[in-house]
Amino acid sequence: MDIFLQQIVNGLVQGSIYALVALGYTMVYGIMGLINFAHGEVVMIGTLVTITVAGSLINAGMPVALAGMAGLGASMLICMALGWGLERIAYRPLRNAPRLTPLITAIGMSIVLQNLAMMIWGRNYLTFPPLLPKVNFELAGAHFTAIQVFIVVVSGGTMAGLLALIYRTKLGMAMRATAQNPAVASLMGVNINRVIAAAFVIGSALGALAGVMVGTYYEIAHYQMGFMLGLKAFTAAVLGGIGNLAGAMLGGVLLGIIEALGAGYIGDLTGGFLGSHYQDIFAFVVLIVVLMFKPSGLFGEKTGDRA
Amino acid sequence: MHAKLSIVALSIVAAFAFSACGQKEEPKPVAAPGAPAAKPEVVVKLGHVAPMTGPQAHLGKDNENGAVLAVEELNAQGLEIGGAKIKFQLLAEDDAADPKQGAIVAQKLVDAKVNGVIGHLNSGTTIPASKLYADAGIPQISGSATNPKYTQQGFKTAFRVMANDVQQGKVLGEFAAKQGIKTVAVVDDRTAYGQGLADEFKKAAEAAGLKVVATEYTNDKATDFKAILTKIKSTKAELVFYGGMDAQGGPMAKQMKELGIKAKFLGGDGVCTPEFMKLGGEAAEGNYCSLPGMPLEKLAKGPEFKERFTKKFNADIQLYSPYVYDAVMVMADAMKRADSVESAKFLPAIGQTKYDGVTALIEFDAQGDLKGGAISIYQYKGGKLEYVETLGGTPVDVAKAEVKEAVAEVKDAAKAVAGAAAAVGKEVAAEAKDVAKSATEAGKDAVKAGAEAVKNAADATKAAVEKK
């Protein structure tokens, strides 16, 4: 039982990270129906910027907590600028283009960002400075650290904040209106360009936050870390129903837990045939099964059908 | 429609022009040696291939640095081969660890008429490329491709200056048994390297009487290992063996600690790096890993090499650069002995190499594998890799192993004779006799080989005593 509990904890933390990244995908998708493939790279840049800023501040003798906050702030600012730039350069000019065109520019941007990061931060794996004290807890046989608790709390809090933003503010209302019908929204006096830019900027800020979480948790960063993370998060967003904030959150957590339980138990259940080497498959299989019965994900609304 | 066709035709013509231009840019292949008429300086081109982009780029750059250092030093020496002054030139290429690009790059080097190739880094790219080099008769020495298959393809041009996965996995398995451990969990990263190493470890561990209580898997891009580690925890394994690289091994050791797993961590050369300790932090402390060859500190030229390397590149040695350095040196050494830089001429000399390198005394067996393949065990202590012991590889041990093998062969032959006799039975006794004869002959050969090995061992021991 303690093993089961431990696996749930593992999955929950991993899932919270997926969820935080998935929020970025789903926000952009919800408003403009576009998969921002470069979002994973934004997360990567967020982590690497934090390493540089926080690392050098700590070296300069600043208290760790303060340096961490400064690093987070810096990476958020840079990622927000990056998100804004991405939208301006790669997506806005293509708003009327065929659906697949922005997908290709996104892939191009993703390659560009990866290689830029490689030039700036080098090819080596980097260690993330320890920003949080290492405290281990044990509860009913399950081990967890302060960082893990922090991650789950932060992603939950972010989620709540984001929901408040969407449903309680004017900007949120504008976003919802744009998502429903951009043309009508603009007739109602909504500045669509600004709303879409805001979605990108907020999504990227969340990406930076996720990047810092990933960094503090695993204490490792690399210019290629964004791709897999982005892919998993995107899967999570689709699982929950892309475009739906709560769906992204739930999808992320579910995905994390499925992976943990899959790796932990499927091997024994299938007599060792489907061991943890198939860990990455479980998520996709669950996704395919869910989509077979609910073609728009768990919480998704019906969407357009053009490729 | 016809307008379009003309456009197509035009663009193809343009492509012609383009490729023609591209051809002009090509460096003219330097004249082969043998004609030291006016200027007796010959440029020897060595190809080097490793991933410079992608997840293993850091290792690729490290390899390249090793080769660059070797070439620079060789040029500083001002070698003369075949009556001409030799200048080595390194053609460094990127294969992104992708087999397809590996083949293209290999072709590029073949076109450039390189005299020899150092690399590639990954077994996955080395194997398809080795065919191209073999067809062109270009000698290839890899400093890091550890997949046994690389040298098993029967190419005369393929060598490696590093112990293969079989040799290393075996030693690690035996080492684990020696630690008094009873149960192990094996994790691999499902790459050719990791899986090969883990499989060999498993075999050796089981042969030594250990119980493998869990076999788990991850991949070479993963950062989270808690799910599989939790499962391993439930099996109460005393040791976790990881077949894979440092970028996963470090965080894995760390996460083991976070989960309260008390088991030891053991890995191969992929985790025997400064990077591992950086990433594993405190969790690395006290655990073991192995590196092929002898430790740099123990070898005469080791510390000096390390110093030169760090001074030149202002970077730590990551992993394979000493081996790559040796690979270049071995090739140059073969050229010296053959007194020729022509591939066909110095290729046979590589097989007879006996070169005292930075990493080991390098000799090749008939396949092109490193002979003996000493494996050294290290322990992570206070943020440093501390040498523990060297297993296998010393002349005496090699001889011992050879004798053992010969004995085993004899036994096998005897078994085969018995089996053949039983199978054929009474009906065709005459045939059985023939079979028996040939089997006995095989046995004889094996015994002979054994005797020779014993002799070698005696010689080696004598030599060792004399040295002392």
Place this chain on the structure above:
Amino acid sequence: MSKWLNPRSAFGITLIAVALLGLPFVAAMGGQAWVRILDFAILYVFLALGLNIVVGYAGLLDLGYIAFYAVGAYTWALLASPHFGLHLPIWAILPIGAALACLAGVLLGSPTLKLRGDYLAIVTLGFGEIVRIFMNNLNAPVNITNGPQGITLIDPVAFGDFKFSGNTQLFGLTLSGPMKYYYLLVALAILVVIINLRLQNSRIGRAWQAIREDEIAAKAVGINTRNIKLLAFAMGASFGGIAGGVFAAMQGFVSPESFSLMESIMILAMVVLGGMGHIPGVILGAVLLSILPEALRYGVGPIQMALFGKMMVDPESLRMLVFGLALVLVMRFKPAGLWPSPERKRELSEKRTEGKA
């Protein structure tokens, strides 16, 4: 078809034929590596045209196309290598590979028929990963694919005694291995171009277009959308299977790392960058995207030397950076692709003016 017999077209076709025949010899002047690069370019043309059926004609976004390529490659590897000790001839393996890939296409297609747009994209992506992961892990309990170690010593393409590896003397010309593969690949590519052309204006092709434009309307006019969609998957997959077989034979080695997600994405990029659904455009896209990174391999270093007199940035890192930038810029200024079909171009300009009005 009659317009093909028009003398000026005939002239164009002859010119193309001569150019295609001569190209490898020109490339060989720059080295055999260029011939090999050409080989891969044509292989990608083949793959891109296969994917074009699924994405360009039927409008189904497939991010797992490489899976079919992998199936074909592994079929060849298993049936013509010492791994199982089988050495079947080409006319047996290629059809088997195509059939297996086709089956895989139907397997992927049938559960995903209901899905649309981006949901389909992620499921196909998942499917591609599933195939790769299985190939990577099927070395235990029964060793089928030899796992991550891959399969070595695969037989080259051979018709009787005529082998495609190594040099051959023919009519006084020396044909290298890559050159022979070039002609084989060109022949296959022409075949697939013809099939694509014939499909485009056939009943099936029109049905695909109808589904692409509006699935509900297509259903309403009596198109069996389920079968027609499955057909698109199956046909695209078969081409992938054939390409995979040739790839395995040409390389002599297959391992799962050749079939990563990035590969699927690149093929999709070729289709979209060139001009979805338009054959010349797709060919252009495939040739450009497969040659560009290799050409940059030769070009980036020397150009830097010429401009700045020294290496400013590692040529290796700059190479992919330039590649990524090229993707962005082309799509930015040519949203419908470099060479879109006339209809698509028209639609787009209409949409533009609508938006502005």
